[in-house]
Amino acid sequence: MPTIDDRTAPATGAVRGRAARAGVPTIPLPRDSARATVATSARSRAGATVPAAASTGVADLLRGPxxxxxxxxxxxAAVYLExxxxRGPDVVGVLTSDAARLPLACVLSRPSNGRALVSVPSGSPAQVGAGRIVxxxxxxxxxxxWDPRPRLPSARPALLPEGVRELRGALYGDPVMPSSFALAGLPAGPSGPLAALRGAVRRADLDAALRTAIRLVGLGPGLTPAGDDVLAGIVAGLVLLGHPxxxxxxAGVHALATGRTTExxxxxxxxxxxxxxxxxxxxxxxxxxxDGALAPALRTLLATGSTSGRALALGLATAIDFSERGARAR
Incomplete structure (x- = not known):
């Protein structure tokens, strides 16, 4: 590593490193420009490295450059970085242990303490890569x-009928699929997007559901609008249940989301x-x-966020309805 003496001496071999050879203490300097010096100083001001359990869903971001x-x-409970x-913007989060365990997150071992996880305003710079988030x-x-995709017994797993009834009962108050449902923050009534979605389910028409999706993307307040959470529940449910x-x-829902909702x-x-x-x-x-007890798992999901957990559960129930009706139609 070069030293101050190396940098300030003429570029002749006879005089480079004279202080070091004379036994005078020298100060190591980085090999690169002053920009590297600034970066090194910034890292030295940061706190000690905190270990976290990272989702494999963001492994490419964390292990990459x-x-x-x-x-x-x-x-x-969280800091989210764009x-x-x-391939465009992506998001990674750092979450405390008591936050919802999102598939794009690194989860710390400690709970939140009531203060912002990092005292920086929105838009502040950060770095992601080489195994770290700064x-x-x-x-x-x-x-x-940890793997955010649940391990299931097969590509098209069979669901417990009593479990499906319990899910529907918790959501609708009736174990039988209703003609419509409501969710706080989303338009209700026969002309609303949720009613249109249920109509698509009754016809087992996934194309109609995709046309309805444009009315749900970005609908509702917050970083994860309730309309998006419903769609995320449907998409994930269809994937995990092996719907053809x-x-x-x-892919259609994700394409609709570009420019219409939060990153x-x-x-x-x-x-x-x-x-x-x-x-x-x-x-x-x-x-x-x-695999596990449904009642406590369902209570925990429904209690997530102000509307997110219930919206995701509604999406999952909708995916189950599509899969069941599609199977009967086939």
Missing amino acids: VRPARVLLSVP VRTD VGDLVVSAAAW DAERFG LSRSLLRHASAGRVSGEFAAVVRALVG
């Missing part, structure tokens, strides 16, 4: 990995199209195939 990012939001990639004074490393048109439907929500729709879901959603799906 260091990329610039910007803060979308920092709250007590990362620019060759934002403000927080440095997170991927110390372990799941890939086409998921966080768009990224979650992309993960849903690969069957990657939150830990809470995955627990319900596993329970529906007999």
